[in-house]
Amino acid sequence: MYGYIVDVVNLLLRWLHVIAAIAWIGESIYFVMLDNSLRKPKAAEDHEKGVSGEMWAVHGGGFYHNQKYTTAPAKLPNDLHWSFWKAYTTWLTGFALFVVLYMASPEFYLVNANSPWAWAAELSGWQANLLALAFLLGGWVVYNELCKRISPNMERDGLLSLAVAVMMVIVAYLSTQLFTGRAAFLLTGAVMATAMSANVFFWIIPGQRRMVKAMKAGEAPNPLDGKRGKQRSVHNTYFTLPVVLLMISNHYSFLYSHELAWVVMALLIFAGAVIRQFFVLMHAGHNKPGYLVAGAALIVLAFWVGAPSASGPASAEAGSPGREQVSAIIEQHCVQCHARDPAHAGFSAPPAGHVFESWDEIKQQREIIQQVVGNHYMPLGNITNMTAEERDIIAAWEE
Ligand code: HEC
Incomplete structure (x- = not known):
């Protein structure tokens, strides 16, 4: 709740x-545009009133006439x-x-x-x-x-x-x-x-x-x-x-x-x-x-x-890690948030819509690799203390 x-x-x-x-x-x-669009007023009486610039505009079916006074107008309205x-x-x-x-x-x-x-x-x-x-x-x-x-x-x-x-x-x-x-x-x-x-x-x-x-x-x-x-x-x-x-x-x-x-x-x-x-x-x-x-x-x-570097993981383990190994890491580091009903108190729904509860869901691996190895954004704030070795395993995972 x-x-x-x-x-x-x-x-x-x-x-x-x-x-x-x-x-x-x-x-x-709008006001910066207005200020920069002001032109010298045409009518002589406007100059006398202290008007330094004016802009005519048409908008929403009506015509508008803005005038800017640099010095004080003779009378300042209350509204x-x-x-x-x-x-x-x-x-x-x-x-x-x-x-x-x-x-x-x-x-x-x-x-x-x-x-x-x-x-x-x-x-x-x-x-x-x-x-x-x-x-x-x-x-x-x-x-x-x-x-x-x-x-x-x-x-x-x-x-x-x-x-x-x-x-x-x-x-x-x-x-x-x-x-x-x-x-x-x-x-x-x-x-x-x-x-x-x-x-x-x-x-x-x-x-x-x-x-x-x-x-x-x-x-x-x-x-x-x-x-x-x-x-x-x-x-x-x-x-x-x-x-x-x-x-x-x-x-x-x-x-x-x-x-x-x-x-x-x-x-x-x-x-x-x-x-x-x-x-x-x-x-x-x-x-x-x-x-x-x-x-x-x-x-x-x-x-x-800011383009991502193309180089792969520094120390690719021999061979690609198996499904059990990857599942175990995801289970330990991600599922408390990325579940249908997250155990983590801060979430009422799976964050960003990602659920990693079953292997079929984990298989959308491109996103996982990107977040875990590409930019280290996940696990969020590394709250679950994922180690560099575990990241390497995810990096070497391919299916
Ligand atoms: C503490 C909770 C938490 C944990 C643990 C966590 N995540 Fe997330 N995850 C989030 C949140 C929150 C977002 C949404 C972040 C955002 O919008 O920037 C997210 C977003 C994502 C996304 C989508 C990112 C995007 O930009 O679209 C992926 C993929 C992801 N997480 C994968 C993982 C993986 C893989 C793990 C485990 C290694 C993991 N997450 C662990 C909370 C968590």
């Missing part, structure tokens, strides 16, 4: 999370539309999902038994949970400090972007050493997603509140608030494509099972940002297909680096 409830909570949280994220990212992409709940809902549901899915069973979802650092491989469950939380918080603190120190008055955008790029390579590297591959990709995505939500929560919305307050009091708003809001929201736009990729990565174990998974991850993050740049420029009226080509090249490079 416990496993069933976890599954239902997981589904409902994920449903809300995806809907909120679609709404938030959609709106964010301004604010955007923040989508960002907060996305973060809150995402964090809740992380708690339910990873932090509830950290010993096999977070702890990296293959970590090159012995202390990390030996973390207890709650230590791994604390480390994951520190990782998320640390990511935001470092990113925020980089912004404040390199660009206190919203200058040196290029240098800041470079610093954030270097930071993301370090995050990708550390995450894959400290946590299981699947959690590493997710946590790196979560570091970026946390920065995005925190940008909204700590800077963009408070800045806008100060601006509105000043305007209502008839004072000139601090221009830094507007500039900072813009800077952080531009960062958010470059984070969106990489974040979405990292969030869906957990369905693709080939992504995070490679030794150089951090390089693959960093290249894909850059690919996402570069492809986003193509669209940002396109909306501003500049067609620069070079960015698309560069993005595609980075993706090709990532999958070239």
